[in-house]
Amino acid sequence: xxxxxxxxxxxxxxxxxxxxxxxxxxxxxxxxxxxxxxxxxxxxxxxxxxxxxxxxxxxxxxxxxxxxxxxxxxxxxxxxxxxxxxxxxxxxxxxxxxxxxxxxxxxxxxxxxxxxxxxxxxxxxxxxxxxxxxxxxxxxxxxxxxxxxxxxxxxxxxxxxxxxxxxxxxxxxxxxxxxxxxxxxxxxxxxxxxxxxxxxxxxxxxxxxxxxxxxxxxxxxxxxxxxxxxxxxxxxxxxxxxxxxxxxxxxxxxxxxxxxxxxxxxxxxxxxxxxxxxxxxxxxxxxxxxxxxxxxxxxxxxxxxxxxx
Ligand SMILES: N[C@@H](CCC(=O)N[C@@H](CSC=O)C(=O)NCC(=O)O)C(=O)O
Numbered sequence: 274x275x276x277x278x279x280x281x282x283x284x285x286x287x288x289x290x291x292x293x294x295x296x297x298x299x300x301x302x303x304x305x306x307x308x309x310x311x312x313x314x315x316x317x318x319x320x321x322x323x324x325x326x327x328x329x330x331x332x333x334x335x336x337x338x339x340x341x342x343x344x345x346x347x348x349x350x351x352x353x354x355x356x357x358x359x360x361x362x363x364x365x366x367x368x369x370x371x372x373x374x375x376x377x378x379x380x381x382x383x384x385x386x387x388x389x390x391x392x393x394x395x396x397x398x399x400x401x402x403x404x405x406x407x408x409x410x411x412x413x414x415x416x417x418x419x420x421x422x423x424x425x426x427x428x429x430x431x432x433x434x435x436x437x438x439x440x441x442x443x444x445x446x447x448x449x450x451x452x453x454x455x456x457x458x459x460x461x462x463x464x465x466x467x468x469x470x471x472x473x474x475x476x477x478x479x480x481x482x483x484x485x486x487x488x489x490x491x492x493x494x495x496x497x498x499x500x501x502x503x504x505x506x507x508x509x510x511x512x513x514x515x516x517x518x519x520x521x522x523x524x525x526x527x528x529x530x531x532x533x534x535x536x537x538x539x540x541x542x543x544x545x546x547x548x549x550x551x552x553x554x555x556x557x558x559x560x561x562x563x564x565x566x567x568x569x570x571x572x573x574x575x576x577x578x579x580x581x582x
Pocket of ligand 1: 338
């Protein structure tokens with residue numbers, strides 16, 4: 274599992290390095306990731322913020338388009354950008370549909386035998402990447418770790434964080450998300466993923482990988498969650514799609530893929546107020562990286578509160 278360096282790029286006085294290694298979690302295929310190490314790491318290990326990208330993206334998307342590096346350099350925080358799925362696993366049909374298979378690993382561990390050897394992004398992100406980075410002696414302190422993500426990656430951020438609280442590991446100090454898939458067992462993207470990857474189908478996904486269901490199970494443990502959205506919603510009542518100016522807003526939200534109001538309602542019903550689960554709504558932006566880069570610095574500073582506490 275030793276790391277090979279693919280490229281090194283200086284940015285904001287630190288360095289963004291692309292690595293690759295043969296991934297055990299992903300069934301022996303090469304996995305790539307980007308790691309930004311800020312200049313202050315010369316003086317000792319730094320905390321880390323993980324960014325999980327969305328469907329059709331890679332380890333490069335957030336690094337190149339998210340505008341996270343400047344704020345992270347300022348805060349003295351490392352950034353870890355994993356890929357979104359195994360690549361070249363050779364599973365029949367994995368390249369047929371942009372919503373499933375390559376580029377669409379959904380940050381879970383597959384239990385359907387067809388996918389289970391390779392499609393284990395949960396273990397890859399939560400266990401394997403910290404292990405290989407630590408084993409390589411890189412100056413990252415994984416006891417101070419937070420997580421963020423976009424769309425499918427926002428689903429990953431929320432579910433990895435909530436699962437780590439429910440399982441007691443508290444691996445992440447805080448979570449945030451840009452336009453996340455919030456209730457995947459009730460949206461087409463999530464249904465496709467759960468039916469395909471999981472032997473137990475949607476029921477297994479609902480139990481293990483659905484942020485809206487996971488938040489309902491939390492005991493009154495403190496949580497730190499920031500979510501930014503690009504639609505208009507109020508608890509329990511999504512506004513009609515013609516509320517949006519033509520050409521603006523988030524088409525995936527309008528198509529019922531994201532379901533943020535379900536998550537917010539579940540969180541509020543569980544007793545979490547706007548300090549613990551903060552959801553902000555930004556009308557007129559779309560689902561893409563111009564939206565993410567507009568609010569990226571806010572997310573880095575939000576996580577810095579907990580990573581540097
Ligand atoms: N090809 C698709 C659109 C795919 C898409 O919108 N991907 C999003 C993430 S969606 C949820 O996970 C993305 O981040 N794209 C990269 C970008 O640079 O914007 C279609 O036909 O709709």
